[in-house]
Amino acid sequence: ELFATQLADEEYSPAIAAGVRQITGAISQRPRDVTDLAVRFGSDKWGGRWYTPHYQKYFEPYREQAVKVLEIGIGGYDLPDAGGESLRMWKHYFRRGLIYGMDIYPKTGIHESRVQILQGDQGDEEALDSMARELGPFDIIIDDGSHISHHIIPSFNALFPHVKPGGIYVIEDLASAYWPGWGGDADPSAQYRTMDMIKDLLDDLHQSEQIRAGDDKRSMTELTVTGVHVHHNLAIIDKGLNTEQGAPEWLRGIDHASAYADK
Numbered sequence: 555e556l557f558a559t560q561l562a563d564e565e566y567s568p569a570i571a572a573g574v575r576q577i578t579g580a581i582s583q584r585p586r587d588v589t590d591l592a593v594r595f596g597s598d599k600w601g602g603r604w605y606t607p608h609y610q611k612y613f614e615p616y617r618e619q620a621v622k623v624l625e626i627g628i629g630g631y632d633l634p635d636a637g638g639e640s641l642r643m644w645k646h647y648f649r650r651g652l653i654y655g656m657d658i659y660p661k662t663g664i665h666e667s668r669v670q671i672l673q674g675d676q677g678d679e680e681a682l683d684s685m686a687r688e689l690g691p692f693d694i695i696i697d698d699g700s701h702i703s704h705h706i707i708p709s710f711n712a713l714f715p716h717v718k719p720g721g722i723y724v725i726e727d728l729a730s731a732y733w734p735g736w737g738g739d740a741d742p743s744a745q746y747r748t749m750d751m752i753k754d755l756l757d758d759l760h761q762s763e764q765i766r767a768g769d770d771k772r773s774m775t776e777l778t779v780t781g782v783h784v785h786h787n788l789a790i791i792d793k794g795l796n797t798e799q800g801a802p803e804w805l806r807g808i809d810h811a812s813a814y815a816d817k
Contacts, residue, residue, distance in 0.1 A: 588613065591646050597639040598629075605726065608785050612722060613647070613694065621651040621693035624686075626676050626709060627700070628657040628664065635663025640698070645669055654689060658700075677705040679712040686716035693721045701730040702737045703747035710751065715774060717793040725752070725789045752789050755782050762798060 587610045592600035599605040623644050630636025641655045645668055655661070656672040664671055670689075674681055676699045686692070695713050697706060706725060717723050730736035731748040754775075757764075761776040781792030 588643070588647055591643040592640075595639045595642045595646075597643045599640060599643070599726075603727070603787065605788055608788055608790070612783070612790055616693060617648060618650060619648075619693070621648050622654070622690065623648060623651055623694045623696070624654040624656065624690075624692045624713070625696040625698055626656050627698040628655045628659075628661050628671070630659075630661070632659045633663075634660055637661060638664040638666075638669075641669050642666065651693075654692075656685075656699075676700065676709045679708045682709060682712035683716075686713055690716040691718045691721075692716060693718050694724070695722075696724040696726065698726045701727045703731060704737060706748050707751055714778070714791070714793065719778075719794050721793045723791045723793065725791075726787065728752075728784075728787045728789060752782065752784065755779050755791060759796065761796065 587606070589600050589606040589610065591597070592606045597606075599609070625640060625644065628637040628641065629639060637657070638655065638661070641653050641664070644651070644653045645666065651668065653669045654672060655664070655669065656674050656676070658673070658675055660673050661671045672685065672689075674685060676682065676697070692713075695717055697709055699705060699709065710723065710725070714723050725748070728748060737747075758773065758776040758779050759782060761772055777796055778793055779791060780794035780796050781790075783790040783792075
């Protein structure tokens, strides 16, 4: 207001106008990327974990849209007013978005506009499905919950159907799939189960190339997974219609390997 008054009362000055532009631009400029916001709000998605550059790449097309974002895991363990750093980061990144945070503990002390707090068990498929039917569909779902396979897999099974076509499902902290104390290789029947699920999604993505009976029905993920992007400790799964045409039948039937083995 002071600069505006000066410009109104005094003769126009290009130097003053340029200064006003720089100051107002600095005040109003949106943060450049997710990393800036992670640092600002103290999210652990940058520092120790290095997820924000990947999020910047995959989330930028959604930035100005009125998205619905669900993140499983609010942080702060059982303290009712602790955590929520990443929710605040998403709120300021998606400036037109609605942000939902779900945690197994009651987070009664975290209240902000455009941020809704939910309490629930991510291993309860029925409850997750009911919640998503009420509040979804979602554009982006991020699993930053317990990081235990027998929670991650039910969450994906229940919630991926409630991701909008063109949306994204994220699973963080994949390293826990290899750790005995987190349900990894301590139990041979559960060894690397989260990673096995992600590897299975690669097969689902290529369902049109597989040789199988004509009446063999495609699964939900075979029909709707359109991309699987894996980075260190992070999986990003695209939702859409997996209807790209596969190779022709005659090409699949050629015994190409034997032909080369004879040479």
